[in-house]
Amino acid sequence: MNHPAPVVRNVGKRGIKRHVNPLKHEGEDGLFTQTWFPICLSSEVRPGEVLGQTFLDGKVVIFRGENGKINVMSAYCPHVGADLSLGKVKGNNIQCLFHSWEYDETGQCVRTAIGGQVPPNACLFSYPTVERYGIVWVFNGEEPLWDVPGFEKDDSELAFHVYRHKPPYKCDPWLFCCNTLDFQHLIVVHGFQVPDGSVDKLHNEVEWQPFGFDYRIAAQHQGGVSLNWQLGIRGTSIYRQQGVYDDFWFGYIAAFSLPQPGMHEAFQIFAVEKGDGTPEAEALVQRRLKIADDLEVRTIEEDRSLLDTMRPAPGNLVHADKSLGKFYQYLRDYPRAHPGKDFIT
Numbered sequence: 001m002n003h004p005a006p007v008v009r010n011v012g013k014r015g016i017k018r019h020v021n022p023l024k025h026e027g028e029d030g031l032f033t034q035t036w037f038p039i040c041l042s043s044e045v046r047p048g049e050v051l052g053q054t055f056l057d058g059k060v061v062i063f064r065g066e067n068g069k070i071n072v073m074s075a076y077c078p079h080v081g082a083d084l085s086l087g088k089v090k091g092n093n094i095q096c097l098f099h100s101w102e103y104d105e106t107g108q109c110v111r112t113a114i115g116g117q118v119p120p121n122a123c124l125f126s127y128p129t130v131e132r133y134g135i136v137w138v139f140n141g142e143e144p145l146w147d148v149p150g151f152e153k154d155d156s157e158l159a160f161h162v163y164r165h166k167p168p169y170k171c172d173p174w175l176f177c178c179n180t181l182d183f184q185h186l187i188v189v190h191g192f193q194v195p196d197g198s199v200d201k202l203h204n205e206v207e208w209q210p211f212g213f214d215y216r217i218a219a220q221h222q223g224g225v226s227l228n229w230q231l232g233i234r235g236t237s238i239y240r241q242q243g244v245y246d247d248f249w250f251g252y253i254a255a256f257s258l259p260q261p262g263m264h265e266a267f268q269i270f271a272v273e274k275g276d277g278t279p280e281a282e283a284l285v286q287r288r289l290k291i292a293d294d295l296e297v298r299t300i301e302e303d304r305s306l307l308d309t310m311r312p313a314p315g316n317l318v319h320a321d322k323s324l325g326k327f328y329q330y331l332r333d334y335p336r337a338h339p340g341k342d343f344i345t
């Protein structure tokens with residue numbers, strides 16, 4: 001892999017040079033990281049419905065055929081360019097409003113309105129798409145490189161609360177992901193209290209994978225509440241946390257969309273253990289989901305002003321930043337592509 005050499009960005013007073021080891025922004029060189037991005041809630045597109053959304057600085061249509069299958073494809077009709085979000089679902093296909101050409105679930109044009117021959121290149125770009133936790137996920141690539149993650153407990157044992165958190169953050173998703181290994185900020189911004197010397201041990205706890213990492217942290221949180229969590233990142237767009245907070249287990253995924261460079265929404269997934277179906281157990285489930293939601297919204301809002309305004313430029317890292325520095329390198333090496341570019345823009 002090519003690693004960019006540190007650059008001298010500035011020479012300040014007294015001749016002090018600012019060394020910066022650059023990171024790639026989303027959209028830089030016309031490329032985006034190859035990761036799963038949430039694009040909408042499943043409930044926003046019912047069978048027979050079409051939704052237009054901005055994605056990777058372009059436009060896609062999300063439509064659900066009568067068979068219930070969700071599809072995410074480039075929005076512009078390859079005939080003369082009409083926006084297919086104005087069109088309609090016909091069976092399991094999408095039909096353009098302008099001249100009624102029809103595209104199947106692979107994105108191939110299968111019919112012209114007046115029966116003329118279908119041009120062989122008349123096709124849409126079809127993104128790999130899955131639905132999980134009531135969210136429609138899209139992979140930036142022709143084939144996914146990894147799967148959307150789940151929790152350590154089976155989904156059948158869990159009750160969920162899922163929604164889009166607004167307003168959007170004014171930065172790339174990967175910048176939010178950096179905070180997971182920014183141990184200094186866990187203490188300064190979020191009020192984690194850890195025993196002396198334990199930050200050093202955290203560096204050894206991080207288990208790296210080709211497309212992410214996990215580590216465990218035990219700490220006292222605000223108000224002296226104890227937590228024992230596994231924290232991790234998948235790709236450049238998914239934060240996952242699971243473990244015990246106070247006296248109960250909950251799982252949390254913050255998945256970051258990418259409508260355009262320098263902007264994302266956090267899709268929030270909360271999971272707690274299901275009760276036995278009694279009204280008391282259901283009330284406990286709802287109470288725990290609310291505690292988890294309040295905690296995580298407060299936490300990500302503590303980050304907002306910093307993330308919305310900073311200019312990421314790794315320069316002077318110290319020992320406490322060892323794992324963060326490794327994540328910066330992970331980001332520099334991360335696969336980037338834009339196979340749908342000619343179709344969605």
Ligand code: FES
Nearest residue numbers: 077079080096099
């Ligand atoms: S522009 Fe879509 S069918 Fe003509």
Ligand SMILES: [Fe+2]
Nearest residue numbers: 179185299303
């Ligand atoms: Fe944070």
